[in-house]
Amino acid sequence: MTRCLFSNKLENCVTLWRSAGYSVIGPVRKDATSSYAAVEHAADFDLGMVLPDRSIKELFFPQTEPMLHYTIKQQAINTEEFTPPAGKRIIFGVRPCDASGLSIDDPLFGWDYKDEYWFQRRNESVIVTIACTKADDFCLCTSLKLAPDSTNGSDILLRPLENNNGWQVEELTERGREAFSAIAELLQEASEPTAPLAVVPEMFNLDTCVAWLQNPENFESKFWKDISMRCIGCGSCTYLCPTCHCFDIQDEGDTYSGIRRKNWDSCSFALFTMHTSGHNPRSTQSARWRQRIMHKFNYFPGKFSVNSCSGCGRCTRQCPVDMGITETLQKISTLHP
Amino acid sequence: MKIVGRHDEAPGVKTMRLEFQNPADHEEFRQKYRTGMFGLYGVYGEGESTFCVASPETRTDYIECTFRQSGRVTSALANADIGDLITFRGPYGNRFPIETFHGKNLLFISGGIALPPTRSVIWSCLDQREKFGKVTIIYGARTVADLVYKHELDEWQERADVDLVLTVDPGGESPDWKNKVGFVPTVLEEAAPSPENCIAVICGPPIMIKFTLISLKKLGFDETNVYTTLENRMKCGVGKCGRCNVGSIYVCKEGPVFTAAEVSRMPAADL
Amino acid sequence: MSELFEPKIIAFVCTYCTYAGADLAGTSRLKYAPNVRIIRLPCTGRISPMFILKALQKGADGVLVSGCHPGDCHFTHGNYHARRRWMVFRSLLDFMGIQPERVIFSWISAAEGGKFADLINTVTEDIRKLGPFDQYKELIRETEAPATL
Amino acid sequence: MITQEKYRSKAKKLLAEGSVKMVIGYSPGSTPDRRRPVFIRSFDEADQLVLDSNCIANLSGYLVSEGLLSDEKHVAIFLRPDGIRSINILAAESQLNVDQIIIFGFDTNGNEVRALTGEHAGEFSEFIGSIKEHPPEKSRDPLLYQIEQMNPQERFAFWKDEFSRCIKCYACRQACPMCYCRRCIVDSNQPQWINTSSHTLGNFEWNVVRAFHLAGRCVGCGNCDRACPVNIPLRLINSRMAEEVLDSFDHFAGLNPAQEPVLASFKKDDSETFIL
Incomplete structure (x- = not known):
């Protein structure tokens, strides 16, 4: 018998x-794209998709956000620093890869100078992850030594039941326990088996x-030139990536x-590193x-001991020239080391 | 910060002297600032720009900065007048470990607009001249007009305890130019300073650094006695925004000062 | 009843014709609506669509673009090029949902002080009737940056 | 299949005899229905080339990549009719020399692929002219009619909604063969004409500016539309602009390599009904 939440x-x-003061966010399909967005009703969730088009990153690190307002009067400069709107939120139906993405970026935003925007949002968000029973051709979590039921970055892990009528509840953190105590009366003890996890083949040996x-x-190596020849230098892989974190001011x-x-920026852009001198x-x-x-696979792990890739596959999924x-x-x- | 002084160094290059408005900020700067560090100078509405603090750690009543007017922010800075307020964030980054240079000969090599960071170290040393051995400065620019800190160059030239070698690139000399003509690495090899008990500090454009490092090696300098600064494009200054990365190094945190030994371990093509 | 809405209109004019026309209107003591801020440029060919977007970005309710009549261009054919550009830009703005009445094009020569005064009055009245460009201003508000015209 | 074989052997021949230094084409992608651009430099690699109805992308943008054509050697490239129009425009705008380009022209109809006759850009002028005269049926997007029915407020709201999800990744720009500027207007900041931030206003301005810069140049290849990771229907704007220049100036972009760019030319009797 395990605790279950039925659909x-x-x-x-x-x-x-919502009445306990949480705003509720989840995968939503609107217009021609899907993303994690606020909902008022459970019916607004689209829990059937493999993965929303846009990653969870934007809820913690928005594509554009104010840092400060300034006013200048004669010889006085006044600045007012921006603080992200406070508020507890539950992000329901997160995919394990997206949740892992958040935990991958934690050390980056936390080393040396602590990024308050990121951590305030992290501390106020409960990540309710649903293990994957579906995958597509682009999923590669297993190649990154993660799995369709990884718990990294999650506060709650839900395992889908075989009949697709609910989930087994696994509480992982205090934050998760607190959020689920608000709905304790809705959870039931049941012994239904869980659905088999998605099969994600390993694409390479990491x-x-x-x-x-x-x-x-x-x-x-000449390899780099060959592989990137068709790269057109757009930033869509970096912008949809749950772990890419470069920004511009x-x-x-x-x-x-x-x-x-503070705006997203991308290492794919030629101007990203261009010096004043033109060098x-x-x-x-x-x-x-x-x-x-x-x-992602050498420098970042060298510094923070974790690969900066959670295997969501968005980079390949949406690449205009099928790279990734x-x-x-x-x-x-396949190359010699 | 208030602009209390400004003057033209070379075409498009200005030096500004800034004073703190808030005593607490000033105190913090005094505590933290060591030569080699940089700051982000900004004008609200235009943005921030990164350059070094050109004044030495021995003179912290003010900040001096020297920059070439080229982009949106530097144009706004260049247009600012004495008495105007600009912003300063910093000091950030690491430093030249000057106390380890005590008792040694010093060789400063600098090119063009990169004299400011070198100058910060030079004055930090000259202000406590007795602690160091022989001081040699090799400075080159594209043309005579492009030499910055001309009045200080004169001062150094006159000092008996400083050996100054000036050079301009071929074609950049004026009719009355009495100093050398040639690229910095060549002039360095001609001057052939002894690597014995000597620390070299190089600042310049990436291409100059590259070739000067080769020349220094030829002269027998040990990589660990050669210091340089890698001033990459930066935005945040606090190791987040990702553009100053060279390999796993965040230049804004772990740099900008590196020894040649450290530089040689970096992926060269990314410099 | 709220106060009468005073539209802010930016006029990009060519210095040889329309600006001189505006001068004539002034020296002739013609009265016209004070809602227009005139920006003088060397030629209508110099008036980039960027200018129009920038005016809207800064909170203009309407934009007027005006220059020499065809054939009168000081630079021979700057206004012919401008005419094509406007044709396309106007239909683009229309397709994007910006009423064509908010972006007006005209030819006014140095001799047409009267036409200038009349046009300013008509345009101001037209845009007053349309009301403030709230939809665009909503976007500007979202950016939290000021729109100072 | 026949067309694919035909072009494969042609590619092998050209590469073997050294008359082209590279063939730009399609190869299998990461899923069965995906095709990825491939650059073939020697005849033994030519078997990677595939040609079928999934080969949609307009590859002509690669021709203007830095340094590719500067050695004056020849390059062969697979192009649909819209791709041929693209290189005509690039030639008209002095971005490339069409003599250096060998075209492997093809078109698709359902699953069927057929080769187009011709090898050099000029040889397709008549064919492109016939597209102008007889545009393929049902080529107009039904959404266009819907948008035209809207009043300005509704239209504005429609685009505001679409652009609100733009993430400014500039995939539209990078995928577009016409966006070859070394420094894009949005990357220039003195002055900063349009907002670089990705709020709706910034997104709106960016998309309006790009649409304007493509007016009279877009051939409707759909690269931008397919590249957009948030599926903004960019094709609508660009095809509306193409209609505008056709109606107003009888200009069909990319007819031939010598065609004058529409916004860099004029006629004294151009329509000016809208000018007061």
Whole structure:
């Protein structure tokens, strides 16, 4: 007997959570895309999709957000720092890869200077993950040593029941327990079996790839030029990636008042690293693609002991020219280290 | 910060002297600032720009910065007048470990607009001149007009305890130019300073650093005695935004000062 | 009853014709609505659609673009190029849902001080009737940056 | 299949005899219905080339990648009619020299693939002219009619909603063969004409500016539309602009390599009914 949440109680859950002061967010399909968005009713959830088009990152690290407002009067500058709107929220129906993505970025936003925007949102959010029973051709969590039921970054893990009528509840953190105590009356003890997890084939051997990447001789390998030749240098892989975290800071306004904003930026863009002098340390698209792969599987783990990829596969799924981490690492795994 | 002084160094290059408005900020700066660190200078409405603090750690009543007017922010800074307020974030980054240079000869090599960071170290050392051995400065620019800190160059030239070698790139000399003509690495090899008990500090454009490192190696300098600064494009200054990365290093946190030994371990093509 | 809405209109004009026309209107002591801020440019060919977008971004309720009559361009054919550009830009704005009445194009020569004054009056009245460009201003508000015109 | 074989052997021949240095084509992608661009440099690689109805992308943008054509060697490329129009425009705008390009022209109808006759851009002018005169039926998107029925407020609301989800990844720009500027207007910041931030206003401005820059140049290949990761129907704007230049100036983009760009030319009797 395990504690279960049945689908027919989900609407009550949403109501209870909302009355307990949580805003409820989940996978939603609107217009031609899907993303994690606020809902009022359980019926608004679209829990059937493999993965929303847009990653969960934007709920913690929005594509554009104010940092401060300034006003300038004669010889005085006044600034008002922006604090993200406070409020507890439950993000329901998160995929394990998206949840892992959040935990991957925690050390980055926390090392040295602690990014309050990120951590305030992290602390106020309860991540309710649903293990995957479906996968598509692009999923690659298993290749990253994660799984369709990974618990990294999650506060609650729900395992779908075989009859597709509910989930087994696994409480992982105090935050999760607190959120689920608000709906304790809706949970039932049941002994229904869980549905089999999605089968995600392993696409490459990660250790082989990492060994190749770590070998300094391969930095200048011809491989990088060949693999990235068709890369058009758009930022969609980085923008949809749950772990890519580069940003830009831009001012909007005039000499009297305005706002300073933090916007997503991407290592795929030629101007990203361009110096004032015109010198560009990463002057070719192959150097930029190499940086992205190296950063995810060599530099980032070197610093924070975790790969900066959670295997969601969005990079390949939406790439206009059918590139992505999968293809690159698959090819690397066939090279001599 | 208030602009209390500004003057033109070279075409498009300005130096500004800034004073803190808030004593607490000033105190914090005094505590933290060591030569080699940089800051983000900003004008609200335009943005922030990263450059080094050009004044030495021995003179912290003010901040001096030198920059070339080229983009949106530097244009706004260049247009600011004495008495105007601009923003400063910092000091960030690491430092030149000057106390480990005590008792040693110093060789400063610098090119163009990269004299400011070198100058910060030079004055930090000259202000406590007795602690160091021989001081040699090799400075080159594209043309005579592009040499910055001309008045200080004169001062150094006159000092008996400083050996100054000036050079301009071929074609950049003026009719009355009495110093050397040639690229910095060549002039360095001609001057052939002894690597014995000597620390070298190089600042310059990436291409100059690259070739100067080779020349220093030829002269017999040990990589661990050669310091340089890698001033990449930066936005956040606190190790988050990702653009100053060289390999796993965040230049804004772990740099900008590195020894040549550290640089040689970095992926060279990304410099 | 709320106060009468005073639209803010930005006019991009060519210095050789319309600006001179505006001068004539002034020296002739013609009275016209004070809602228009005139920005003088060397030629209508210099008036980039960017200018129009920028005016809207800063909170303009309407934009007027005006230059020499065809054949009169100081630079021979700057206004012919401009005419094509406007044709396309106007239909683009229309397709995007920006009423064509908010972005007006005209030819006014240096001799047409009267036409200038009349046009300003008509345009101001038309845009007053349309009301403030609330839909665009809503977008500007979202950015939290000021729209200072 | 026949067309694929025909072009494969042609590619092998050209590469073997050294008359082209590269063939830009399609190869199998990560799923059965995906095709990915491939760059074939030697004849023994030519068997990677595939050609079927899934080969949709307009590859002409690769021709203007830095340095590719600067050695004056020849390059062969698989192009649909819209791709041929693209290189005509690129040639008209002095971005490339059509003499350097060998076209492997093809078109699809359902699952059927047929080769187009011709090898050089100029040889297709008549064919492209016939597309202008007889546009394929049902080529107009039904959504266009819907948008035209709307009043301005509704239209504005429609686009506001669409653009609100733009993430400014610039995939539309990068995928577009016409967006070859070394420095895009949105990357220029002196002055900063349009907001770089990805709030709805910034997104709106970006998309309006891009649409304007494509007016009279877009051939409707759909690269931007397919590249958009949040599925904004960019094709609608661009095809509306294409209709506008056709109606107003009888300009059909990419007719031939010598065609004058529509917004860089004029006629004294151009329509000006809208000018007061």
